[in-house]
Amino acid sequence: MKKFYLLATTLLFASCLSAQVDKPQKAIFYSISFPNAAHHEAEIVITVPQAPSGTIKVRMSRSSAGRYATHEFGKNIYNVKAANVDGSPIELKQVEGDLYELGDHGATVKITYTLFGNWTDGTYTGIDPSHAHLNMPATFMWVVGQDKRPLRFEFNDLDKYGWKVATQLKHEGDNVYSAPNMQYMMDSPTELSAYKVSSWEVNNNGKNEKINLSIHSDDSQSVIDNFAKQVQRMVLEEKAIFGELPAYDYGEYTFLDDVYPTNSGDGMEHRNSTCIVQPVAKVEGYESRLLGTFSHEYFHSWNVKRIRPKSLEPFNFEHADMSSELWFAEGFTQYYGELVLERAGFRTVDEYTRTLSGLINQVLNTPGAAKYPATQMSRYSVFADAGVSIDPNNQANMFTSYYTYGGAIALALDLRLRSEFNTTLDDFMRTVWLNRGKVMKPYVIADLQSDLAKVTNNPKFATDFFAKYIYGTEKNNYEALLAKAGLLLQKAQPGKAWAGPLSYGRNRGRSGEARTTGDEGLAVSVSIEGTPIYKAGLDVGDIILKADGKDVKDAQAFNDIVAGKKIGDKIVVNYRNRTGDHEATVTLEENPALEVVTFEKAGKSITKEQTDFRNNWLSTKVKSR
Numbered sequence: 001m002k003k004f005y006l007l008a009t010t011l012l013f014a015s016c017l018s019a020q021v022d023k024p025q026k027a028i029f030y031s032i033s034f035p036n037a038a039h040h041e042a043e044i045v046i047t048v049p050q051a052p053s054g055t056i057k058v059r060m061s062r063s064s065a066g067r068y069a070t071h072e073f074g075k076n077i078y079n080v081k082a083a084n085v086d087g088s089p090i091e092l093k094q095v096e097g098d099l100y101e102l103g104d105h106g107a108t109v110k111i112t113y114t115l116f117g118n119w120t121d122g123t124y125t126g127i128d129p130s131h132a133h134l135n136m137p138a139t140f141m142w143v144v145g146q147d148k149r150p151l152r153f154e155f156n157d158l159d160k161y162g163w164k165v166a167t168q169l170k171h172e173g174d175n176v177y178s179a180p181n182m183q184y185m186m187d188s189p190t191e192l193s194a195y196k197v198s199s200w201e202v203n204n205n206g207k208n209e210k211i212n213l214s215i216h217s218d219d220s221q222s223v224i225d226n227f228a229k230q231v232q233r234m235v236l237e238e239k240a241i242f243g244e245l246p247a248y249d250y251g252e253y254t255f256l257d258d259v260y261p262t263n264s265g266d267g268m269e270h271r272n273s274t275c276i277v278q279p280v281a282k283v284e285g286y287e288s289r290l291l292g293t294f295s296h297e298y299f300h301s302w303n304v305k306r307i308r309p310k311s312l313e314p315f316n317f318e319h320a321d322m323s324s325e326l327w328f329a330e331g332f333t334q335y336y337g338e339l340v341l342e343r344a345g346f347r348t349v350d351e352y353t354r355t356l357s358g359l360i361n362q363v364l365n366t367p368g369a370a371k372y373p374a375t376q377m378s379r380y381s382v383f384a385d386a387g388v389s390i391d392p393n394n395q396a397n398m399f400t401s402y403y404t405y406g407g408a409i410a411l412a413l414d415l416r417l418r419s420e421f422n423t424t425l426d427d428f429m430r431t432v433w434l435n436r437g438k439v440m441k442p443y444v445i446a447d448l449q450s451d452l453a454k455v456t457n458n459p460k461f462a463t464d465f466f467a468k469y470i471y472g473t474e475k476n477n478y479e480a481l482l483a484k485a486g487l488l489l490q491k492a493q494p495g496k497a498w499a500g501p502l503s504y505g506r507n508r509g510r511s512g513e514a515r516t517t518g519d520e521g522l523a524v525s526v527s528i529e530g531t532p533i534y535k536a537g538l539d540v541g542d543i544i545l546k547a548d549g550k551d552v553k554d555a556q557a558f559n560d561i562v563a564g565k566k567i568g569d570k571i572v573v574n575y576r577n578r579t580g581d582h583e584a585t586v587t588l589e590e591n592p593a594l595e596v597v598t599f600e601k602a603g604k605s606i607t608k609e610q611t612d613f614r615n616n617w618l619s620t621k622v623k624s625r
Helices: 002-022 182-186 221-242 287-299 331-343 349-364 367-371 374-379 402-420 425-437 445-456 459-470 478-483 555-563 608-618
Strands: 028-036 041-048 056-059 077-084 092-096 099-102 109-116 126-128 131-134 151-155 164-167 170-173 176-179 190-193 196-204 207-216 252-259 266-269 273-278 487-491 543-547 570-577 580-587 594-598
Touching: 028 131, 077 092, 077 099, 099 109, 151 182, 151 190, 164 252, 176 182, 190 207, 190 252, 196 221, 207 221, 221 287, 221 331, 221 425, 252 287, 266 287, 273 287, 287 331, 331 349, 331 402, 331 425, 331 608, 349 367, 349 402, 349 478, 349 487, 349 594, 349 608, 374 402, 374 459, 402 425, 402 445, 402 459, 402 478, 402 608, 425 445, 445 459, 478 487, 543 555
Parallel strands: 028 151, 207 252, 252 273
Antiparallel strands: 028 041, 041 109, 056 099, 077 109, 092 099, 126 131, 131 190, 151 176, 164 190, 170 176, 196 207, 266 273, 487 594, 543 570, 570 580
């Protein structure tokens, strides 16, 4: 009997302990108000129930989902305070620019602070009486070590400003929304404004997914509805590539679009939404221009948000997030973003050839692509992806964007799959989706190589392709590949003399004020390796005063001088820099820039085989709309 009693007591104690351990933690509660929106401020209160014992650390992020460089969001918060639930203050110590420590505290703590936000893009926060455009890492502090806890958000002052809430956060009722954890919250941009919305449903393997187009702009509802029809065509074209839409959380996907001339143009992908910011007066009249961002960002709902590089999973908000896979994550998305618009009928073939020209020039005519592989250019994203610095860099000579680098690789692979294996890049993307994205299994580069081997049934080809074009710096034969589609790759300015780009600008200082040297020439603001100007020794900051004995007062004067010369001609350039006056001899060359044109436009005959190849590549893949 005694033994039974002790055993029962032990079991009861263990049961109680287990209940305590398994007891779900209450949500951390955020309340945001806008008493001073006219001056771009918000007041934020964080309530942390069941506060962890010991020292609590709270911080602002230093990076943002979809951005790979650091962004010091901590600079925009102030008046940071902490208190117990009864209002008694808690000692608060700022230990780093964006990191604070709370001392002795009770079971529930409150952290309050003022947020300043006056930059509307996909990374920062913009607040004024017209809207509160909230990128979460730029808006909300978070409790270190509590990233698995559920979160709730209360958006106040909606009636005061006539705002509604557009977000992928789960609506709990009234002005309260929730996220299951911190990673989801950080991936959930929110727009508070008097936006207009147009919604539709897409059948996805028997289940409907709702798509919302939410636009804050100076447009009528009819304009938004008409634009929504165009976006719907784009959505269906992208669905056709993968064979299905992702299964969106809560069955919805939302485009958050903010359109205003002073915005900073941007697009930022998220799991069930995308934040698009466009610096134009309104949607009306700019639909074709705006669609490019929509197409690129929506493709990310497969590629990046679900087909996820292991290097970005989970995303770390305390520092820059480096990835060697951005040539695929961003570059292949870049390729498809424009290809989809061609397939959907929003671009003509001649317009699409200009896109192809841009990709090919970036991969064949830039020093960065000549010297460094796509993987290395991807890693440079921690500095290049809207990274902020005030000192000059040498990106013109050592960096090529992983967007265009990867886009050019995708173009070559698509054409090679079609011509060599009777398959397509669409087939490859579907394979990657099924093997990686749909099952949310983060990938490394070797996984992509394995999937390519599967699609081609040729491991040797996959190994060779990755060795040469992903890890290496070899380039595909774009001229031969494009010819299969009846497209001609040729010099854009054959026989024309060229000195190289200077990024001509008036002789100005960093902040735009006129320098006091008295010089009236052209300031060289870029000198690209391999160009005639670079070979002659001119560099950034040099002031061109004369060329070929003629005064150079502006960019047009220099262009006119070069235009009157032939390839191989030499011109004497007089310039000035800090070491004094100098003279250099520039030997003019042919401009290496390339262009893609149709055989028809070039006056060449096109075969039925080439026409069929082009149509199979560029025609719509939507069986019925």
